[in-house]
Amino acid sequence: MSIVSFISGGLLLTGGIVLIIGSIGLVRFPDFFTRLHAASVVDTLGVMLMIAGLIPLAGFSLATLKLFLILVFVLLTSPTAGHALAKAALHGHLKPELDTQEKGQA
Amino acid sequence: MDDAIINLGLLTMLAITALAVIRVQDLFAVAMLMGIFSLICAGFFVTLDAVDVAFTEAAVGAGISTLLVLSTLAITKREQSSRPRFRPVALLTVVLTGLLLVYATWDIHPYGDMSSPVHQHIGKRYLQESSEHTGIPNVVTSVLASYRGYDTMGELTVIFTAGVGVILLLGRSRKAAVNVDDEDDSRGTS
Amino acid sequence: MWMMKTIAGEHHNAGRAELAMESNLVLRITAKMLMPFILLFGLYVQFHGDFGPGGGFQAGVIFATGIILYGLVFGLDNLRELVPSGLVRIVSASGLLLYIGVGVVSMLKGGSLLDYNLLSHDPVHGQHLGIFLVELGVGMTVAAVMTNMFILFARP
Numbered sequence: 001m002s003i004v005s006f007i008s009g010g011l012l013l014t015g016g017i018v019l020i021i022g023s024i025g026l027v028r029f030p031d032f033f034t035r036l037h038a039a040s041v042v043d044t045l046g047v048m049l050m051i052a053g054l055i056p057l058a059g060f061s062l063a064t065l066k067l068f069l070i071l072v073f074v075l076l077t078s079p080t081a082g083h084a085l086a087k088a089a090l091h092g093h094l095k096p097e098l099d100t101q102e103k104g105q106a
Numbered sequence: 107m108d109d110a111i112i113n114l115g116l117l118t119m120l121a122i123t124a125l126a127v128i129r130v131q132d133l134f135a136v137a138m139l140m141g142i143f144s145l146i147c148a149g150f151f152v153t154l155d156a157v158d159v160a161f162t163e164a165a166v167g168a169g170i171s172t173l174l175v176l177s178t179l180a181i182t183k184r185e186q187s188s189r190p191r192f193r194p195v196a197l198l199t200v201v202l203t204g205l206l207l208v209y210a211t212w213d214i215h216p217y218g219d220m221s222s223p224v225h226q227h228i229g230k231r232y233l234q235e236s237s238e239h240t241g242i243p244n245v246v247t248s249v250l251a252s253y254r255g256y257d258t259m260g261e262l263t264v265i266f267t268a269g270v271g272v273i274l275l276l277g278r279s280r281k282a283a284v285n286v287d288d289e290d291d292s293r294g295t296s
Numbered sequence: 297m298w299m300m301k302t303i304a305g306e307h308h309n310a311g312r313a314e315l316a317m318e319s320n321l322v323l324r325i326t327a328k329m330l331m332p333f334i335l336l337f338g339l340y341v342q343f344h345g346d347f348g349p350g351g352g353f354q355a356g357v358i359f360a361t362g363i364i365l366y367g368l369v370f371g372l373d374n375l376r377e378l379v380p381s382g383l384v385r386i387v388s389a390s391g392l393l394l395y396i397g398v399g400v401v402s403m404l405k406g407g408s409l410l411d412y413n414l415l416s417h418d419p420v421h422g423q424h425l426g427i428f429l430v431e432l433g434v435g436m437t438v439a440a441v442m443t444n445m446f447i448l449f450a451r452p
Contacts, residue, residue, distance in 0.1 A: 073330075080326040087320070157349040161341075165357040170442055173364060177450035240412075240423040242346045250351060251427040255410040259395055262434055266392045269441030273385070276448040 004056045011053030019046035031097040032089055040082025047074050109153060116150045131186050133179055141172035154217070158246040320369065327369040334362035342435045346424075352431040356438025363439075364446045372450060384444045391436030398429045 022042025029035045051071045058064045123143045130136055144167025151160035215222035232249055240248040250258055342355030367375030399410040406414065412426025413419040 076326060076330065080322060083322050087323075158351070158354075161349045161354050162357075165354045165361075169361055170357050170364075170446075173361075174442075174445055174449060177446060180450060239420070240427060241420040242424065242427060244346055244348060246349070247345050247351050247431070248423075248427065251430045252410075252412060252423055255399070255412075255430065258430070258434065259399070259410070262392055262395055262437055265441050266388060266437055269388050269437075269444055272445050272448055276451070277381075 008053045008056040011049050011056075015046045015049030015053060018042055018049060022046060032094055033086065033096040036082055036085055036089075040078060040085070043082075044074065044078040047078070112153055113150070116146055116153065120146050120150070131189070132184065133186060134176070134184055137172055137175040137179060140175065141168045144168040144171070158244075323369050327365055331362050331366055334365065335359060338362060338435075338439075342431065345431055346427070352434025353438055355431075356435040356440075357442060359435070359439040360442035360446070363443050367446065367450070372447065375447060379443055379447070381444070381447065384440045384447070388437050388440035388444065391433040391438075391440065394433035394436065395430050398426055398433070402426070 019042060022038050025038030025042065026035050029038055048071055051067050051074065055064055055067050055071075058067060120143065123139055123146060127136055127139045127143065130139065144163055147167065148160040148164040151157075151163060215224075219225070232253060233245055236245045236248045236253075237243060240252055242248045338355050338359035338361075341350035341358055342352065345351035345355070363375070363379060366378060398412070398415070402411045402414050403409050410426070410430075412423045414422060415425050416422035
């Protein structure tokens with residue numbers, strides 16, 4: 001019991017830390033694309049770690065299967081959503097802020 | 107205690123989202139915020155153990171109504187046309203109604219109190235006898251479809267009527283718009 | 297946001313819209329992979345509503361979401377081919393008719409409207425059958441009405 005709770009606790013804690021780091025990045029990063037990078041990558045990893053941490057707690061039952069299916073769903077949809085957002089931004093003529101441009105101007 | 111912290115957090119987020127919906131001018135952002143509002147509501151229903159309601163709220167409120175609002179925005183404009191001006195009478199009415207509702211909550215029994223009238227009346231019988239009457243373990247489904255079958259029929263009629271209304275309002279104009287477009291195209295090519 | 301893009305893509309001239317469709321490879325493949333599972337989940341929610349959370353309303357909305365996802369990614373013309381407007385109207389009406397029909401059948405069997413006890417020889421079995429049919433009617437109407445609303449609102 002203690003090993004199971006140790007594993008799931010570790011996974012949940014890692015997931016939480018990753019999500020907090022991503023949220024900080026979401027607020028601190030300068031433009032849309034870097035923010036999207038923080039949001040989508042971290043969202044995928046953090047949520048997957050959280051669900052993976054819940055799987056040992058559920059034991060071996062139907063809930064385990066459902067959590068696993070949610071894991072696969074997040075793995076598929078979250079990067080796709082990030083991709084769609086980035087493409088939509090490019091389609092809407094939003095240019096990424098590049099460091100080289102500033103140097104060229106200066 | 108844990109429940110209190112979660113509920114307080116969810117309610118604070120609800121209030122912030124509601125204020126943001128009022129303040130934000132970009133209607134696309136408002137549509138997204140309404141979706142977030144529904145999702146927080148769904149989480150709130152889960153903490154109240156109303157899983158069926160939370161499911162409906164997440165599917166309808168956060169899912170499909172956001173989609174429908176966004177597709178409406180695609181027909182109309184994205185920006186709010188005019189900023190509503192300050193109206194003291196409206197503010198007074200809203201504040202008074204809110205205070206009245208807060209006053210009314212003082213009479214509500216605590217959550218899960220067995221002596222409250224809700225649990226003393228017929229609800230108790232439904233919970234105890236539903237399974238042997240209908241053979242269905244989920245009491246929500248048996249109440250919705252059997253004990254309160256009339257109500258559900260009314261709800262379904264409302265949804266059907268809404269669908270008919272949308273067909274009557276938009277179904278014809280689409281054909282007209284397509285015809286106009288065709289004419290424009292033919293003029294353009296000739 | 298990608299819906300905006302899909303709809304906006306149809307406004308533009310043909311060459312650009314074609315380009316947009318071609319470059320939406322990731323979206324299209326993911327949508328193709330997910331759509332059957334979303335529809336399956338809708339059916340699961342519909343028929344598992346007796347035992348867990350779920351029922352006709354949620355199932356109808358989830359089913360409609362799967363169909364709308366197809367329309368968002370592949371365009372409204374393909375969606376209209378998949379679900380013709382006549383079919384949507386017939387399904388939305390027949391769901392409500394199924395609900396009322398169950399009530400009328402129980403009336404014809406000598407009871408009051410929506411008295412499921414009389415649908416079968418055994419009252420419990422009758423209740424089960426009645427609730428099943430009624431939830432099916434709810435799911436049909438909700439799915440069809442939501443799909444139709446999206447088609448009509450998102451016209452190009």
